Amino acid sequence: MSTRPLHAVESLAGDLRAWLPAQRWFAAKGTDLTDVFVERAVMLADGDPALVHALIDADGERYQLLIGVRDDPPEHLHHCVIGRLGESYAYDATQDGELMAGLLALLDAGADHGGIHWTKEPDVELVTGLRARPIGVEQSNTSIVFGYHYILKLFRRPGPRPNRDVELHRALHRVGSAQIADPIAVVEDDELVFGFAQRYLADAAEGWATATASVRDLLAEGDLHAGEVGGDFAGESSRLGMAVAQVHADLAATMGTEVVSPDRLTEAVEVMHGRLDAVTAEVPELAEFEPMLRAAFDAVRHLRESQPIQQIHGDLHLGQVLRTATGWVLIDFEGEPAALATDRAKTRSPLRDVAGMLRSFDYAAFALLGADDDHQRTTRATEWSDRNRASFCEGYASVAGADPRDQAVLLRAFELDKAVYEVAYEHRNRPDWVRVPLTALRRT
Amino acid sequence: MTVHDATAPDAALGLEGIPHTGEALTADGHLTEPQAEDFKHARTVPQDLLWYKSAVFYEVLCRAFNDSDGNGTGDLRGLADKLDYIQWLGVDCLWLPPFYASPLRDGGYDISDFRAVLPEFGTVDDFVYLLDQAHQRGIRVITDLVLNHTSDAHPWFQESRQHPDGPYGDYYVWSDSDEAYSDARIIFVDTETSNWTYDPVRGQFYWHRFFSHQPDLNYENPEVAEAMLDVLRFWLDIGIDGFRLDAVPYLFEEEGTNCENLPRTHEFLKQCRKVVDDEYPGRVLLAEANQWPADVVEYFGDPDKGGDECHMAFHFPLMPRSFMAVRRESRFPISEILAQTPSIPDGAQWGIFLRNHDELTLEMVTDEERDYMYAEYAKDPRMKANIGIRRRLAPLLDNDSNQMELFTAMLLSLPGSPVLYYGDEIGMGDNIWLGDRDAVRTPMQWSLDRNAGFSRCDPARLYLPAIADPVYGYQAVNVEAQMNNTSSLLHWTRRMLQVRKEHPAFGLGDFTELGSSNPSVLAYLRRHLSPGAPEDLVICVNNLSRFPQPVELNLSDHAGWVPVELTGGVRFPPIGELPYLLTLPGHGFYWFQLTPEEGEGP
């Protein structure tokens, strides 16, 4: 590549204005981009192909891009071309296996390019020379898989150090947790975290796919109950509950736990009411549930027991757990996507994770149902949800020593708060799905 | 000297006029025993030391296969008459459950003379004939041998109880009290209350791990070990290709232990193996030890020596897990057990099976899983037996041909040598109204002639009635009809055995599970490298769900290679950098060979 990387990327600014909003990971969807600045650009590999690491400021939001430059990109890269650079083409390099394979070499070498540090975790011996491929699932970041060995998540919107996903993984790894994918390496500069590599669990399937396979089996049956069909998921739900409880215990053991007086919950209650105010203003269908919701939130104010708080997963649902041949694994400890980094870092009640998972079982149960489904199918889905939520809690209790359902008032408030959040999210992003949280509210 | 009184050691055998143990006694009180030299020996099959690693086994009950003399019970000559069928099917080795002289109080596993054949099955000469004819067709034969105990009718036991000071006085485990070895569990809790039984003749207790009519041999006595090695030699000299060693964990006892898997038991197995290796190379020992794979691997012996105990051992948990995986539409019950299966010595091989003459054993699953399996596969309480389910493959799978094919395809492609059960190749049914485990031991269904073509006898004389219900009865399900129909399960099974034979990867290759984001799809790679031959790479993809499923496989390590479907030879699109997308019909499966793209490479 003949020009300096910064100039090259700057000359792409116009193309980027069109290209960025079309990306799945672009935050401010549906809005027009006005200003695109290049904060920084570093050459990671020169020649043809070349690889440039760039930080872009798009209307005040920072994005990480890996830009490939080739004179004659092969056909499978045509769909990700950003624009032209003289005689060459600039494209999204995360789709280019050849260039991405080079990242593993950078990690192995402990490279330092223009202030970006590629650092292995202590005691990690890397297998090198592996093929690289993008993972190819819809996600808010971009992940690259190396052979059957490693997965590198490139944060599209890199945040400041320390990164919660990295820190929690390290803490859990220190206590030998079997419920995580081991941390392998980190890409960062002195201020920001760009990437996090973990062991790739090649045999894994997502919890969501595993659960919905079971629901599909039940709905095809018609006259059998959830506990009677071959695809019964209760055993898995229970094992999942055990895994989540174990992660909570490990997080408490390594990062500490604290018992707080019940009045500390008032703050949380205010947040719930605040969210409800905002969402009812936006989604009128929510109004009919308002009295029930407010009463459930306020019930928390009357709790007299102190509550343990600690580091938790923070965004737990069936899409954040993987079933492997040796058991369940939790991934993506970045925390609640909507929260501010400072709030994400806070310690919280582990019941929030439980609530998240319980809501997710409900989602899985109703995901396959259409808007016009009959009573029979709705009854089956409800059964599936009830059965698996109960099994999850039983499994959790068998490890934690206490059943989350014993904290009925708090658990219910957390769950309803989550449902309110879901109503807002679905209303904005997937209007067809609003019925799932609304149906759940109707049932309570 | 010939003895004919009731206390004669051979009195309980019922083998007058047939060579047997204890026909005479030597001057020093030893029983004379038939010797291999007294019989003709079968001609041998071409030498191949590792044949068992890629062989397909076929378990056939002599009683149930073919009746040559019209007495209602199958026999060795009858079985020999059907060898052409077995050869046509493509089976490499027959496994015959015990055909020795026996009072038949435990299905022939209660052996009363190791050197004589049960008269209703024929004679040693008939066995030699069967073996010789099988070998002529390239088919090997192994049989069960029970090392741990004999029937109480065995002349050894009769001598032992009557002459405590005679040469057999120490052949069994005798004691004045019933207190020793109290940590050993009682296996048949339904019928036995103790592992000791009092013998009024000798006035002492004898030890038995199984039924009280099956006294345990005393391996502490070196003469017993030597006598049992001679039993092995007797059949190996005649030409048999190996033994399935029944109930191996229990040979030795030791105070303060559970008397299972003791080091000295392993030492004796090493001795057996040495006899085989030194004197009869190419014959095999197959261990039956119903335990977790991590414990069973002990029976392969020292991995540094490539294994120096049994060549093969059964993998028990894989079978119930396969049924569970399909019912759950999830690969994890299988993935999990394979992940927990340790690697085995170079010379060793697993024996894997879907069904056999015993019930579908559920000892290797958790209580929760057992309840689940009962609920799913044994809806009627009569379908249960001991800790298992007494059903054949077809009725277990609701006679669904897609599922039968899927299960068979997995059996033939997962790591291990597959063991088919007679009749499953035509989808035979069971009769749960018959007692004990007889439900799955009914006559082989050859044709729609009388008695399913199994016997010319009066139907009332049959050892068990042939299945006659409208779905599985012999009028609907029989070999002749399926032979004439090339789209039958029988032809399909034969074709699959042929394909398996063409690819060393199935028997000899290593195994790598290929994950995918679809939990209902089980995919794996079998790969065999041998010097001088091209690498054999086979990919197997199984849809465990009844619904059609897509799957994306990460095959980019083989970018540029072309998958060729193995049953039809159809070339699929070449593998590229992107995940390889396949769609499978409900309960569908694919076997592919990966071949380098045409014009490229070797």
Ligand SMILES: Nc1ncnc2c1ncn2[C@@H]1O[C@H](COP(=O)(O)OP(=O)(O)OP(=O)(O)O)[C@@H](O)[C@H]1O
């Ligand atoms: N260690 C791993 N092994 C195998 N697959 C993994 C691993 N980590 C992540 N994945 C897969 O990659 C997907 C995305 O991972 P992750 O949730 O960490 O990224 P993300 O960008 O935060 O995604 P999302 O926006 O969906 O939360 C997961 O759903 C999972 O299928």
Ligand SMILES: [Mg+2]
């Ligand atoms: Mg014994």
